[in-house]
Amino acid sequence: MKYISILFGILMLISMGCAQKTVQIPPSDQQHLQSIQQGKYDFQGDGKIKEGEIIEEELARRERERLKDASSYARNDFMQFKDILFDFDSYSIKNEYVGQLDAMVNWLKQNKSMTITVEGHCDEKGTVEYNLALGQKRAEAVKAHFTRSGIDASRINTISYGKELPIDPGHNEEAWAKNRRASFKLN
Amino acid sequence: MKKLSLIGIILGMCTFFAVSIANAKVYLDVFGKSYKKITIGIPPFKAEKPDKLKTDMTDLLHKDLDFSGFFIVAPSTLIDKELTDEGIEKQEIKFSNWRSIGIELVCKSRLIEKDGELTLESFLYDSFDGSLMLAKRYRARTGEWRRLIHRLADDILLTVTGEKGINSNRIVFASGSRSRKDIYISDIDGQNIKRLTNHRSICVSPSVSPNGKYLTYTSYREGKPNLYVFDLENNREIFVDREEGMKVGTNWIGNSSTLAYSYISGRYSTIYTLDVERKDKKSIMRSEGIYTSPSFSPDGSKMVFVSDMYGTPQVFIKDISSGQTKRLTYSGNYNSSPVFSPKGDLIAFVAKFEGSFEICTMNIDGSNQRVLTSGGINDSPHFSPCGRYIIYSSNKGGKSTINIMLFNGENKKTLNLTDAEETQPRFAP
Numbered sequence: 001m002k003y004i005s006i007l008f009g010i011l012m013l014i015s016m017g018c019a020q021k022t023v024q025i026p027p028s029d030q031q032h033l034q035s036i037q038q039g040k041y042d043f044q045g046d047g048k049i050k051e052g053e054i055i056e057e058e059l060a061r062r063e064r065e066r067l068k069d070a071s072s073y074a075r076n077d078f079m080q081f082k083d084i085l086f087d088f089d090s091y092s093i094k095n096e097y098v099g100q101l102d103a104m105v106n107w108l109k110q111n112k113s114m115t116i117t118v119e120g121h122c123d124e125k126g127t128v129e130y131n132l133a134l135g136q137k138r139a140e141a142v143k144a145h146f147t148r149s150g151i152d153a154s155r156i157n158t159i160s161y162g163k164e165l166p167i168d169p170g171h172n173e174e175a176w177a178k179n180r181r182a183s184f185k186l187n
Numbered sequence: 188m189k190k191l192s193l194i195g196i197i198l199g200m201c202t203f204f205a206v207s208i209a210n211a212k213v214y215l216d217v218f219g220k221s222y223k224k225i226t227i228g229i230p231p232f233k234a235e236k237p238d239k240l241k242t243d244m245t246d247l248l249h250k251d252l253d254f255s256g257f258f259i260v261a262p263s264t265l266i267d268k269e270l271t272d273e274g275i276e277k278q279e280i281k282f283s284n285w286r287s288i289g290i291e292l293v294c295k296s297r298l299i300e301k302d303g304e305l306t307l308e309s310f311l312y313d314s315f316d317g318s319l320m321l322a323k324r325y326r327a328r329t330g331e332w333r334r335l336i337h338r339l340a341d342d343i344l345l346t347v348t349g350e351k352g353i354n355s356n357r358i359v360f361a362s363g364s365r366s367r368k369d370i371y372i373s374d375i376d377g378q379n380i381k382r383l384t385n386h387r388s389i390c391v392s393p394s395v396s397p398n399g400k401y402l403t404y405t406s407y408r409e410g411k412p413n414l415y416v417f418d419l420e421n422n423r424e425i426f427v428d429r430e431e432g433m434k435v436g437t438n439w440i441g442n443s444s445t446l447a448y449s450y451i452s453g454r455y456s457t458i459y460t461l462d463v464e465r466k467d468k469k470s471i472m473r474s475e476g477i478y479t480s481p482s483f484s485p486d487g488s489k490m491v492f493v494s495d496m497y498g499t500p501q502v503f504i505k506d507i508s509s510g511q512t513k514r515l516t517y518s519g520n521y522n523s524s525p526v527f528s529p530k531g532d533l534i535a536f537v538a539k540f541e542g543s544f545e546i547c548t549m550n551i552d553g554s555n556q557r558v559l560t561s562g563g564i565n566d567s568p569h570f571s572p573c574g575r576y577i578i579y580s581s582n583k584g585g586k587s588t589i590n591i592m593l594f595n596g597e598n599k600k601t602l603n604l605t606d607a608e609e610t611q612p613r614f615a616p
Contacts, residue, residue: 089499089500089520089521124564124582125539125544125564126500126521126523126537126539126544126564127480127523127524127537127544127566127567128391128392128566128567128610128611129392129435129436129479129480129523129524129567129611130477130479130480130493130500130523130524132391132392132405132412132433132435132436132479133433133435133436133449133451133456133477133479134477135433136432136433136451136452137451137477140452140453140454144454157431158431158432158452159410159411159412160412160433160451161389161407162391164365164366164368164389164391165365165366165389166365171584
């Protein structure tokens with residue numbers, strides 16, 4: 001019964017002509033549908049056109065997956081870039097972070113379609129208003145490092161959160177040191 | 188937001204009674220170097236029937252006058268039955284009895300409650316010679332009894348000190364948790380708290396125009412810190428600055444509808460003035476580095492601001508017409524958030540000391556610097572419209588709260604407003 005219905009379906013399709021773009025599957029035959037979706041179905045004889053279509057679709061999907069892999073590889077690669085830290089009331093980039101920023105420049109050069117956001121943050125000390133300004137300066141200092149190395153300014157957004165979003169809620173020097181940071185987000 | 192005059196307090200009857208009034212006599216020179224608090228006796232209000240409202244109103248008047256910092260309110264235990272039973276008219280009062288228990292001023296009131304309306308007749312006497320200093324009749328809907336008392340307290344302060352009190356003022360502030368912070372408005376006593384924004388985002392740096400019509404703040408609602416001007420009367424946004432970068436630190440110039448704020452982007456900071464009614468934005472200063480927290484003298488001729496032009500944040504003053512800039516702070520490596528007093532004679536600011544950030548004041552030439560707080564992170568000072576009080580936020584390791592004190596640092600009080608972190612308070616009309 002099953003094969004008869006499949007055959008019937010195929011014959012129907014052929015009779016509808018080669019211009020038919022999609023594979024018409026009798027809705028009753030779920031297993032058949034699944035097989036096609038998984039690209040496993042092995043057509044015999046007259047099924048050649050349909051087979052070609054299925055293969056073409058699979059290629060497109062593979063291409064998408066390949067691109068997705070590349071993008072997710074770049075994204076994963078980007079994850080290695082940790083926050084860079086600042087001294088109290090300072091927006092100068094410390095020498096120890098120049099290596100990471102240069103690696104980020106390389107990453108930006110390799111992934112030309114990507115844009116990023118640099119977030120400037122501060123510790124809880126000092127005034128709310130001055131810290132909002134200081135956070136902006138921290139983000140701008142990082143952006144300036146990138147643009148000096150040839151990265152187009154339009155690819156780097158900056159934003160300051162002042163002391164609004166500490167990553168460590170503590171009230172001690174250890175927490176403050178972690179909170180005085182620039183962090184990086186992919187757009 | 189409605190103007191106070193529209194909320195139902197009918198003050199048409201504030202006619203001075205035809206009695207000789209100690210006119211324009213200022214009892215307390217509060218801007219002097221020191222002053223003595225005045226002892227005031229407030230017997231329970233007279234009313235046809237004793238009820239809770241009468242007691243609540245008397246209690247609130249006690250609180251308001253105590254809060255002002257200029258009075259010692261005589262405890263009710265000191266006022267015996269004889270004094271309580273006395274009438275409220277001058278001829279019914281034995282002032283020698285009041286003098287004998289050390290009371291300098293006596294405030295007596297009669298409360299009439301009828302058809303959902305309150306009428307309060309209040310008299311303020313000087314116990315020294317029995318002179319009538321204040322006689323007013325207030326009417327309000329029963330539900331507005333708190334505002335009625337605040338008005339009476341402010342009038343007593345005006346009579347005694349020559350300046351209105353702040354009991355009828357309101358405050359705006361930012362409150363909330365990490366990544367969810369809104370702007371709130373509240374009466375100064377913590378009543379009638381209302382949330383003004385609902386952005387599911389971070390809102391900071393609120394300020395209300397001197398006429399009470401406009402609210403400005405910086406919000407991350409659109410993913411970036413943009414500056415918004417909101418028309419409170421018509422309930423709509425009238426201006427947004429969406430330039431890339433930080434827009435923050437608004438202060439209104441004098442009593443105008445023009446505000447100043449700073450914009451930090453790239454290598455530069457810019458101080459803008461914005462006439463919110465004409466949408467007229469002008470750059471008045473642009474330099475490399477950080478220039479923020481602009482605040483103008485009441486006549487608009489001078490501007491204080493904070494800048495790191497010498498490496499650390501310090502307070503500067505700029506004469507607008509000559510363009511000359513002078514540094515005001517030299518001690519310490521962190522002086523920030525300067526704000527002009529409404530009389531233009533003082534500047535409040537925040538200074539860093541060993542592990543703490545304190546509210547300080549100085550004269551406008553940088554002299555006579557005084558530290559007013561002790562310990563913790565104190566921030567965002569702002570003067571009351573009368574210039575006698577400073578509101579600020581304080582965090583001593585727990586949660587950040589809103590506090591108020593006299594301009595000389597005396598009479599500190601914590602306002603209990605919300606359970607959440609409260610920051611950046613500003614007075615609002």
